Amino acid sequence: MTDEKSGAGTPVPQPEEVQGPRSSDLVSGSGAPRTLEVVEVREGMFGVRGSGDTSGYGGLVQPVAMPGASPRPYGGWFDEVVDVLAEVLAASGVPFDAAVERVVVDPPGAHAELTLHVHRDHLVDVCRALRDDQDLRFELSLGVSGVHFPHDVGRELHAVYHLTSITHGRRLRLEVSVPEADPHVPTTTSVYPTNDWHERETWDFFGIVFDGHPSLARIEMPDDWPGHPQRKDYPLGGIPVEYKGATVPPPDTRRSYS
């Protein structure tokens, strides 16, 4: 872990410098380094931009990486599901490596969760395979959640799907990453009709366009609302509360621990 780094230019994260949960886990022992997904670069210690950091930590630069691809065996039923999925996809003419970019098992331990990073072109195929095959049978979708990683260049917007197999008592997560400049993901409502409102919510809050959705309209915000509020760069106006001449700034510009 880096303590301090000079220069405020764009840092090039090195695997050993990346701040992760268990930094030693991020680079696997024997094989090639695991894929790191740098999602954020943290500078300084107090979330202050520009000036005012007198803490001495102003030069601190820490790239933050999400857990990378996991090596086999994944453990438990994870291997079986991934194998069956690869088979089913191959049978329908979709190469597994093209559809699933990365398999992540995290956090380590008894409560690990399986995440499949799916390429958007094959999302619907993967969903259909997961739902329909009798050995997979993830028949219940628990909605779509969005995440915005402004520093994950070219993959800023993530749509996250949580699927449940009531039949087999399993849960897994699908994650689709798209660039902010081209925020298009095919809709999954043809496979999971329940994702209708969830996709509308994700469009509303993150601006991810779900192509083919029956009525992709805003659902929480007013129809004429500008912008997508859950994005990290969405300005928080705040209310200029004045108390004896001092104002309370919006929370994203306040001094805080980063």
Added chain:
Amino acid sequence: MSTHTTGAPGAAPHATRPPVGDFEPGIPSFEASGGDWADVAESAVAAAALGEERIVVNMGPQHPSTHGVLRLMLEIDGETVTEARCGIGYLHTGIEKNMEYRTWTQGVTFCTRMDYLAPLFQETAYCLAVEKLLGITDDVPERASVIRVLMMELNRIASHLVCLGTGGNEMGATTVMTVAFTAREEILRIFEAVTGLRMNHAYVRPGGVAQDVPPDLVEQVRKADPLVRRYLGQLGDLMLANPIFKGRLVGVGHLNLAGCMALGVTGPVLRSTGHPYDVRKADPYCGYETYDFDVPTATGADCYDRVVLRLEECYQSLHIVEQCLERLEATAGQPVMVGDRKIAWPAQLAIGSDGQGNSLEHIKEIMGTSMEALIHHFKLVTEGFRVPVGQAWQTVEHPRGELGVHLVSDGGTRPYRAHFRDPSFNNLQAVAAMCEGGQVADVVVAVASLDPVLGGVDR
């Protein structure tokens, strides 16, 4: 909002008549509009030109039978609903966004306000997800888990009572409402004794609970138990064999198993189709696998069966509560917060002379003997703890279905993203399937059987 010119020729068609009254010319009048309401009105005008009679009724968002601020757009033909659509978002408060600017511990204070009838479920689900990210799931003390289960099951009863009570009230059965709310009061008294509040508790914290239960709690709950049972019995007597009640509910709001699965509907609505899916059994948390309880199901898949199921679930919850009380007695004096001082706020509190919960020993230590402990306490409370990078998903069985929490951490002291899959939000998608083809009066019953709470829907 749009400026409205009274009776101007060639103006856009309006679904409502122009306002009447003493309008000074030149003074603009405003009316609420939004969404595609203008389009709906326009198509109604077009249909009228063809000789069709089409009435679009806007039910809500201030209608008392919509559980808050749900807006239903009903297209009706006589008394028959031909199209039903939901409009939501009137109670959106940006809780998920707010949580990104508060520490992990403070997050509890926000998510408790989502579904205000079942606050302890959001708190517990959120804390379980944080604990999963921290890797301390198995370190949470048993007593803390028992208290969580106790509070959740009591909360389930309270929530179901509101559902049954308001559902009855909407059909004109005021007594059902008063009985249900009286019973709920008994539970809220227990909540007040434990957390100090009747709602918005922020009682469950990452790593355990905020403080131990008061010493006489077991006695108090045992005293409330027969009272709640008596009220539940009265509710059953009032509703279950009542011909008027059955006439309004049996066969209404039908949604079969295939419909539930496609629309992701869970909870009592799914179980009314005969599917015994309950997260407490399917993927146990907080030690639910060690409690003895049944998952009631029905096969009618209608509003009446959902009432029966909710009543039955209340009895099952009381059964779990009894087991919790025995375990509380067995674990008296044990900690209610993880041992890791880097995460745990002081949880063994006593009521001080100011009426506030305080840990006198802790104050003595940080103020009197250890400077490092003071620094540590200050940092823990102001900065908070850091949570390892990654994401976690945790679901719990909420009174209305499966509540999911998706947390993403960037290794900082605040959630990078917190998303709640609220069951009410999801289940409202079933309104069209349940109401279309029925009567307008059935819409009220069908929505009541879904039991949406708009605080949770809009978050």
